[in-house]
Structure formats: structure tokens, C-alpha cells
Amino acid sequence: MDSFTPLTLNDQDIIKPYLLKAGKAANEYSFATLYMWSGIYHTDFRIIPCCQDRLLLIRSRRDIAEPFHFLYPMSLNGPVAADTALKALYAVSGDVPFIVGALSEEEAGQLAAITAVPVDVQPLRDSYDYLYHASDLAHLQGKKYQTKRNHLNAFINAYPGYESRNITPENIPACLEMNDAWCRLMGCNQDVGLGQEACAVRRAFSGFEELGLEGLMVLIEGKIIAYTLGELLTKNTWLVHVEKAFPEFRGAYQAVNLLFVRYAMEKYPHVEYINREDDSGDMGLRNAKMSYRPAFFAEKYMVRFNQPTTP
Incomplete structure (x- = not known):
């Protein structure tokens, strides 16, 4: 049995x-x-x-x-x-x-x-999970990150009044609204993988406090345009579960990525690596993850x- x-x-x-x-x-x-x-x-x-x-x-x-x-x-x-x-x-x-x-x-x-x-x-x-040196993602220094810095600077220059806030239980409904809007824009109803990911995101938010998840959102004029969720996986590794941004805001992904890594490093000084999970065989996602120059793979x-x- x-x-x-x-x-x-x-x-x-x-x-x-x-x-x-x-x-x-x-x-x-x-x-x-x-x-x-x-x-x-x-x-x-x-x-x-x-x-x-x-x-x-x-x-x-x-x-x-x-x-x-x-x-x-x-x-x-x-x-x-x-x-x-x-x-x-x-x-x-x-x-x-x-x-x-x-x-x-x-x-x-x-x-x-x-x-x-x-x-x-x-x-x-x-x-394969992509693991990066936390310090690399927090500072984007050197020629290899020039393109990332260009996108980040474009965001900062275009939206100097942007806000970065920690996600709390009170603003989870607003994050879910943003995620639903992102799904409509990206066609989650026509893409099985994206649809399943949307279900997983909802489960993450439903257990946000119990799971010990932490999150950060980026707002422009009070509207959430990007958010991310993660947790401390091991003593020295921060795991990023979810990262979403509206594509019309150039540099939003670079901004929310960098801000979340800095948050993790400040709160957990022993964090050396950032695990940004796998690419599920999506070549576009693979190229994006490789462009951040992983230190190694799990x-x-x-x-x-x-x-x-x-x-």
C-alpha cells in the first residue's frame, strides 16, 4: 500500500x-x-x-x-x-x-x-542552476557588465523617482495584481509553462510568511513595475525564486536584480553566492542568465x- x-x-x-x-x-x-x-x-x-x-x-x-x-x-x-x-x-x-x-x-x-x-x-x-558571485551582481563592475550598467543607468535616468520597498503581507495583493497583468501581457494562457509558473507564484505568495520568503518590489509613481522573491538557502547562498518586470521599463530587471542582491548581502553578510535557478531549456532565458556570467553551475x-x- x-x-x-x-x-x-x-x-x-x-x-x-x-x-x-x-x-x-x-x-x-x-x-x-x-x-x-x-x-x-x-x-x-x-x-x-x-x-x-x-x-x-x-x-x-x-x-x-x-x-x-x-x-x-x-x-x-x-x-x-x-x-x-x-x-x-x-x-x-x-x-x-x-x-x-x-x-x-x-x-x-x-x-x-x-x-x-x-x-x-x-x-x-x-x-542546471546558475550560481553567481554576489559581489558581481551587487556592483556590476568591469567591462563584462557594461551592457548591464547601461540598462541600469537608463532606468535610473528615466525614472529618478522610483521607489524600492520590501514586500510585506499587506502588499501581496498588489504584487499578485502586477503578476496577473504581466501574465496577460506575456500570454500565460497560451503558454503552458508560464501558466504553471503563475500557479507556483500564487502558492508562494499564499505561504509567504510561513515559508520565510522575502521580497522586494520596485514602484514608479506608486505602481509596481517589478518584484522579486527569494530566501536564504544555505549559509552562503541566496536563492531567487521569482523575478518579474514589465518589459516596457528598460532596465527594470537589472534594477530589481541588483537591489535584491544588495538587500540579501546587507541582511546576511555571509552570503557569497546568488542562485538564480535553472533556465528550463528556454534559450532566451539561458542567454539572459549566461549574460550575468555565472561563477559555476549546480x-x-x-x-x-x-x-x-x-x-
Whole structure:
């Protein structure tokens, strides 16, 4: 019998300690990420006894015809050995094919090495998170950021009276109104991906305080023209979940990006890196993220297990 439990906001106190213990800088290890997208990916979880430990298993799938997609099993006692992880995964999956994703190259290699049957191991370039030096994004210094500075200066010169404010529960409705207007402009109703993202944004705002999210909005003449949401993911990494701006305001994206990074660095002096998540295979988004010169990627691999075996 399947004893997995659908992930809800009330499960944060159970799940978040495991995610923090994993210590990974990938966005999948944020409870906010899991919750935001759980309505799309039908995310659920289970804690099982295994090898004198209690392991958290998180799985998801968008469609019932797809195999379940698991994160690497997690323990409150530190890293989980590959043979233990595989034993737990087979215990809950039985004869059904499954995928383990958001893996480091090392984790993927270790899982593949101990299986008794061939498995499919693939890098997931579309899911690589982009991580940047915080100081680079906060100052945009040097020739490599000249174009960014040009856009930023154009914004400052065109809108010298702009305001930057922290998002509070009181102004969430106004942010949602801005997001709805952005969606109408960008055609969310015709784009499945944008439509799903809009749903995820609404879930983020619905749990804004409980999730510990922080946000910043940029206003011109009292109107929100850009906003962003994020959180402290690890001691030295700030994770940006959402960033929206009306395209008619040249430099608005550059402005809200820079202002939010400065906010994070001031509030959390240990922040060294900014994780701006993946590009989902969108080439326009990939070019935009590459133009900010990432320091490195949080590379991700998947291992597809098509046949049952005993580890």
C-alpha cells in the first residue's frame, strides 16, 4: 500500500530539517520550491526506517503516465550511502520504474555503479542552476557588465523617482495584481509553462510568511513595475525564486536584480553566492542568465531505473 503523503505547508517542520542537513545549493532542496510547484508536480513524501536510520523520500510526477521522480534520500544524520539510498528507493518502488534526479555527478555515478542491471544516466543541462558571485551582481563592475550598467543607468535616468520597498503581507495583493497583468501581457494562457509558473507564484505568495520568503518590489509613481522573491538557502547562498518586470521599463530587471542582491548581502553578510535557478531549456532565458556570467553551475544528473533488482 502506498503510504506517501501529499506535501503541504504544514509539513515544513518535518521536511525542512532534512533539506538543511543535505546542505545542497540546488533549488530542489528548498522547501519553498517544493511547495510552490507541488500543485503541478503532485509532490509527496514518506519517512521510512532503513539501515538503522530514518530516511526522507520525496517524489513527484506531473502526469500519472510518467515514472515517479525522486530526490536522493535524506537523513538527519548526514550523507546517505549509495547502497542505503538504493535499498530505500527499491523498498518503496518495487517493480515500478523510477527516476532519481537533481543528483550530483558523484551521486549519479555511485548509484549506477552498484546496480545489478543497466541504468540510464544523463546530465540534465536544462535543470542546471546558475550560481553567481554576489559581489558581481551587487556592483556590476568591469567591462563584462557594461551592457548591464547601461540598462541600469537608463532606468535610473528615466525614472529618478522610483521607489524600492520590501514586500510585506499587506502588499501581496498588489504584487499578485502586477503578476496577473504581466501574465496577460506575456500570454500565460497560451503558454503552458508560464501558466504553471503563475500557479507556483500564487502558492508562494499564499505561504509567504510561513515559508520565510522575502521580497522586494520596485514602484514608479506608486505602481509596481517589478518584484522579486527569494530566501536564504544555505549559509552562503541566496536563492531567487521569482523575478518579474514589465518589459516596457528598460532596465527594470537589472534594477530589481541588483537591489535584491544588495538587500540579501546587507541582511546576511555571509552570503557569497546568488542562485538564480535553472533556465528550463528556454534559450532566451539561458542567454539572459549566461549574460550575468555565472561563477559555476549546480549541475544535475538523473538516473533512470527501468528494472527491479536487489541492491
